[in-house]
Amino acid sequence: MGQEVRYRVRGGRPLSGTAFIQGAKNAVLPMIGAALLAAKGRTVLRNVPVIEDVYRALELAEHVGAKVEFHEAERTVVIDASRLNDPERAVLPAEIAARFRGSVLFVPALMHRTGRARIEGVGGCNLGSRNLDFHYRGFARLGAEVTEDLERNHINVEASNLRGGRLYLDTPSHTGTENLLMAAVLAPGTTVIEHAALEPEVIDVINFLSAMGARISGGGTGLITVEGVEELTAVEHTIMSDRIDAGVFAMTVAATGGEVSLVGAHLDHLGVARWKLEQMGVGFSQEGAVLHVQRDPSVPLRPINAVTSPFPGFATDLQSPLMALATLAEGESYIHEAIYDGRFALADELNKMGAKIEVEGTRAIVHGPTNLRGAEVIAHDLRTGAALVLAGLVAEGETIVAPGYLVDRGHSQFAARLAALGADVERVVVS
Numbered sequence: 229m230g231q232e233v234r235y236r237v238r239g240g241r242p243l244s245g246t247a248f249i250q251g252a253k254n255a256v257l258p259m260i261g262a263a264l265l266a267a268k269g270r271t272v273l274r275n276v277p278v279i280e281d282v283y284r285a286l287e288l289a290e291h292v293g294a295k296v297e298f299h300e301a302e303r304t305v306v307i308d309a310s311r312l313n314d315p316e317r318a319v320l321p322a323e324i325a326a327r328f329r330g331s332v333l334f335v336p337a338l339m340h341r342t343g344r345a346r347i348e349g350v351g352g353c354n355l356g357s358r359n360l361d362f363h364y365r366g367f368a369r370l371g372a373e374v375t376e377d378l379e380r381n382h383i384n385v386e387a388s389n390l391r392g393g394r395l396y397l398d399t400p401s402h403t404g405t406e407n408l409l410m411a412a413v414l415a416p417g418t419t420v421i422e423h424a425a426l427e428p429e430v431i432d433v434i435n436f437l438s439a440m441g442a443r444i445s446g447g448g449t450g451l452i453t454v455e456g457v458e459e460l461t462a463v464e465h466t467i468m469s470d471r472i473d474a475g476v477f478a479m480t481v482a483a484t485g486g487e488v489s490l491v492g493a494h495l496d497h498l499g500v501a502r503w504k505l506e507q508m509g510v511g512f513s514q515e516g517a518v519l520h521v522q523r524d525p526s527v528p529l530r531p532i533n534a535v536t537s538p539f540p541g542f543a544t545d546l547q548s549p550l551m552a553l554a555t556l557a558e559g560e561s562y563i564h565e566a567i568y569d570g571r572f573a574l575a576d577e578l579n580k581m582g583a584k585i586e587v588e589g590t591r592a593i594v595h596g597p598t599n600l601r602g603a604e605v606i607a608h609d610l611r612t613g614a615a616l617v618l619a620g621l622v623a624e625g626e627t628i629v630a631p632g633y634l635v636d637r638g639h640s641q642f643a644a645r646l647a648a649l650g651a652d653v654e655r656v657v658v659s
């Protein structure tokens with residue numbers, strides 16, 4: 229039997245001190261994909277979060293022919309993609325690619341560098357239907373031939389002759405925008421992407437590609453224009469901080485009460501989540517690159533209504549910790565998950581801890597306040613896991629959250645960073 233990671237949590241302690249917010253998972257993954265577009269030189273990525281998704285992305289980069297070094301203590305990745313040119317190796321195998329969502333972000337580099345790509349699987353959190361039609365339709369409009377091998381469940385992409393084109397997204401898909409951008413930057417001619425995503429990570433990726441020599445305008449407006457260039461250069465880039473990691477820490481302080489400084493967190497990146505937390509009773513103040521978060525535990529949290537939507541709306545990735553927090557608020561909270569059709573697996577787990585949450589389709593009503601009690605609960609996905617750790621920190625007794633791998637996919641040193649704030653939480657490896 230293999231090893232399993234669990235989080236063991238005991239509730240009841242307020243948090244105080246300083247936490248360091250990691251580099252953004254959803255920015256570093258596309259950047260590892262983008263680094264493979266450079267045919268010469270070595271890309272240096274700094275502020276890389278030490279998370280399982282980064283390990284998987286680097287394994288995948290090596291698998292397709294790049295040379296990578298991960299200097300974990302320095303949080304720095306060095307990538308040399310000069311030998312990534314063998315079409316036989318242009319395969320994203322299920323055993324790596326199906327373990328994380330960001331694997332789909334390798335397709336543009338494979339198309340440009342080898343003329344083809346075979347996708348044997350794409351993973352990510354299980355949140356209901358997570359289609360990739362915008363990606364594949366967009367690649368086809370740029371001249372790729374995309375076919376599905378139904379028997380093996382593979383997608384084959386032939387792309388010897390990409391050129392600019394007019395593209396649109398039905399909804400502003402985050403990785404969809406990044407993938408179409410990366411496909412367009414080396415395609416001769418002009419590409420226009422309508423209804424593009426506005427997430428800060430997408431802007432960070434545009435800045436990275438621009439530093440590499442890409443010609444991109446309109447980032448952050450929803451209408452992006454790309455003029456294809458002949459080659460891109462390897463550069464050095466520092467990854468933005470992770471707004472979801474920051475939001476999870478802010479909500480944890482909101483749950484336990486206390487006063488914490490989040491180094492690297494930015495209120496602007498929290499979008500509507502900032503206003504919702506303020507309405508619940510959380511205090512924020514930004515001092516340069518440090519965000520102070522405080523909540524007086526003697527004042528009850530107020531209930532909240534939230535609807536998830538693309539940036540700057542309430543981020544779907546913060547919906548799970550918000551649900552956990554809402555169990556503590558005095559009154560009824562209403563949550564509408566409008567991005568994914570299956571992102572409420574957390575409700576049953578919180579109900580095992582004594583919460584009263586009713587779910588109907590993509591809407592949930594949380595009846596608070598609850599005195600949560602410790603239980604053995606299941607992390608169905610990354611943010612469910614983080615939200616259950618949050619719940620465990622205010623529950624009476626002990627909570628065991630497993631599988632911890634899913635938390636480790638996206639939060640670096642999660643237990644250690646919380647413990648440094650005074651939380652009673654351990655990451656345990658059991659065999």
Ligand SMILES: CC(=O)N[C@H]1[C@@H](OP(=O)(O)OP(=O)(O)OC[C@H]2O[C@@H](n3ccc(=O)[nH]c3=O)[C@H](O)[C@@H]2O)O[C@H](CO)[C@@H](O)[C@@H]1O
Nearest residue numbers: 254329330357358359360361362363401402403404567568
């Ligand atoms: C690695 C990464 O960056 N992951 C993030 C990214 O995921 P990801 O980029 O996969 O999310 P999208 O923005 O693409 O998906 C949003 C919605 O659009 C639908 N859709 C998307 C693409 C497509 O081709 N067809 C389609 O129908 C999806 O099924 C989903 O319902 O943005 C999500 C929404 O902010 C976040 O939850 C994820 O953390």
Ligand SMILES: C=C(OP(=O)(O)O)C(=O)O
Nearest residue numbers: 329330352353545610611
């Ligand atoms: C849904 C998430 O990630 P992914 O898209 O990588 O599965 C997430 O980060 O909460």
